[in-house]
Amino acid sequence: MQQEHEDTTTTATATTTVTGRRVLPEPGRRTRLVLASALMLFVELALIRWTSSNNLYLVHLTNFVLLASFLGIGLGFLRARAERDLFPWAPVGLAALVAFVLLFPVRTGTGRGGQWKLVGLFDLAPLPRPLSLAVVFVLTVVTLMAIAQEVARTFATFEPLEAYRLDVMGSLTGIVSFAALSFLRLPPLGWALLGAAAFVVLLGRRLALARRLPAVAIVAFVLMLGAESFMGSFQWSPYYKIHTADVAGGLVRVEVNNTPLQTALPVSVIKKNSQFYLYPYTYAGPHDDVLVIGAGTGNDVAVALDQGAKRVDAVEIDPALMQLGRDRHPDRPYSDPRVTTHVDDGRAFMERTDRHYDLILLALPDSATIVTGQSALRLENYLFTTQALTKARSLLKPGGTFAMYNYYEPWLLDRYANTVSTVYGTAPCVQRGPSYGPRQQAVLSLRKDASTGGCTTTWAPRTTALEPSVDDRPFPYLGSRTIPSFYLWMLGLVLLASVVAVRSVAGPLRTMRPYVDLFFMGAAFLLLETKNVVQFALLFGTTWAVNAAVFAGVLLSVLAAIEVARRVTIRRPVLLYGVLLAALALAWLVPQDALLSLSVVPRFLAGVTIAFLPIFVANLLFAVRFKGSGSSTVAFGANLLGAMVGGALEYLALILGFNALLIVVALLYGLALLTGRRHLVAART
Structure with missing residues (x-):
C-alpha cells in the first residue's frame, strides 16, 4: 500500500509529534481547535453580513466576501508550517477592514431630479468600485488567513479525521452563535464582543507581542463597531442595518443597508x-x-x-x-x-x-434594490417567477x-x-x-378570470419583451441568459490574484499536486451546498432561520460522514462515486414543483432526503480520502481553494439555472475520480 509522507508539526504553543497515526495532543488542544474554527467561521459570516450593509458595491456581488474568505482560509492552512505566527495580526487586519468600510462607505444619495446615485461619507463621491472592492478583498484575505493559520497549526496535531471532526464541530458552533445573535437582533457590537473574547482566549500571552498592537486592534474594532451600533438611530434586523430619521410632520423615514x-x-x-x-x-x-x-x-x-x-x-x-x-x-x-x-x-x-x-x-x-442592479439572488426574487x-x-x-x-x-x-x-x-x-x-x-x-375590470390601458411591450423568470432561474434583474461583463472581470481578477497569492504565500503549486482530487471535491461540494440552500429557500422561505438551518444541516451531515468513515473501513471507495452519481441524478430528476405541491411534513422529509443524501455521500467520499492524506493541512487547504473555485462557478446559474449546477457537480466529481485513482487503489490494498 502506497503511503504518503507524514509531517512533524510544531505549533506556536507546543510541539506534538505525529508518528504513524498516533497523536498525543496536549490537554485542552481539542477545545482550542473547536474555538479557533468557531471564530474563523463566525468572522466570515459577520463580514459577509456587515460589509454589504455599508458598501452597496457588494449588494450585487453576493459571494464576493465569501470568495475572499475561502482564499484566506486556504492560504492560512497552506502556511501551517511557516515559522512566522500570523494569528496575532488577525485583529489588526480586522480592525483595518472595519475602519476602511466605515471611512469609505458606499450608500444611496439623491441627485438632480430625485434620481438616486451612489455617494460616500458626507455625500462625497465614493471610491471607484474596483479600488473599494480590491481593498475589501485584500483585507478579508489577510484577516482570514491569519485566523486560519492558527486553526491549521492545531489541526495538524491530530490525525486527519479527528482534526476534521473537531473543525466541523467548531464551524457548527460558529453558525449557531451567529444565528443566535441574529435571533436576538444584536447590533455589530454584540458580534465584536463575542469575537474579541475568542481572540483574547486564543491569543493569551501573545497579546503582549508586537508592542501590544493586537490588543489595541481588538479594542479598536470593538469601539468602532460599538460607535456604529449606537450612533445615528441604527438598529439591526436579521437582514438589514436599519436607519430611521424623523421628518416633517412627525413622520419617520426608513433606510435599509444605506438605501x-x-x-x-x-x-x-x-x-x-x-x-x-x-x-x-x-x-x-x-x-x-x-x-x-x-x-x-x-x-x-x-x-x-x-x-x-x-x-x-x-x-x-x-x-x-x-x-x-x-x-x-x-x-x-x-x-x-x-x-x-x-x-x-x-x-x-x-x-x-x-x-x-x-x-x-x-x-x-x-x-430595497439599488440603481446599479444587474442580478442577484435577493430575498424577494421567488415572488416574481x-x-x-x-x-x-x-x-x-x-x-x-x-x-x-x-x-x-x-x-x-x-x-x-x-x-x-x-x-x-x-x-x-x-x-x-x-x-x-x-x-x-x-x-x-x-x-382571476383574466379580465381587466374595465381598465382600458393595457400593457403593450415597448420592445421585445424579456422572457419571464422561473423558479430555476429567479433572476428578474438579469436582462438575458448571460453573465454580466463586470462579473466576468471580477471573477477573472479574483482567480488570477488567487493563483499569485497561493504561489507567493504558500510556495510552489506542486506541493498541492497530490491533492488535486481534493481540490475538485471542494469545488463540487460548494456548488452542491449552493444548490441545496437555494432549494430549501424555495421550499421553506428565504429567511435567515432557514438558511442557518440548512448550513447547520450540512455540517451535521459532514459529522455523520466522518463518524462513518472513522468506524467503517470502506475497501472499495470507488463505489461511493456510483452512489453519489445516483443521488445527484435523483436530485436532478425530481422537479421542485412536485415538492411544493406536498404538505409541509412530506415536503420537509422529501427535501431533506433529496438534498442531504448527496451531501452525506460526498462527504463520506471526502472523509475516506482525507483519512489517508499525508499532510492534512495542505490537503485541507487544497480543498478550501477548490471551494473558492466552486464559488466562482456559482455564476453559471445565471445562464444555466440552479438545477444545471448538479451537472457541473457531477463533472467535477468525475475529475476528482480521474485525478485520485491511485488513492482508490491504495485504499483497496
Missing part, C-alpha cells in the same frame, strides 16, 4: 401626495379579504383598511421593519383587529396558506384581483408584465405614475 426604503405615511397624506398606493383598488372588484406581501412599515395595510377591507393578512419578512410599523406608523394599522401579521417569506406564506383572497398585493417587495404568480392566482377568490407595483425601469416593467401575461393569458392593466429618473411608478393588475 431609502419607505416613509411611514398616514392615509390622509397618501391620498394627497402619494395616490400611487390607491391605484390597485381602481379596477379591483371586492376587497374584503386582502393579502399584502411586503407590508413593511404598514402604508399598504393602512390603505387597505381605509378602502374597506374586513381582513388583511400582512406578510413581512423582516421583524424589525414590522415592529417599526407597530411603533411609529401614524395610523397604527398593525394594531387594528382586522389585521393579522405574519413575519415570513412571501412565497413561503403563499405556499402554506389555505386562505383565499379578494385582492393580493405584491407591495413594493423589492424596493411564473410559478409564484400562478400560485397567487390560485389563492384568489372568484372575481378576485392580483396587483403588483413598484418603481420600475421600462425594461423591468415589460418583463413583469410579460410574466403576468404568461400566467393569465392576457395583457394586464397598467397604471403609470410619476417618474423618478429612469424609474416610473407603475401598477400591474388583473382579475
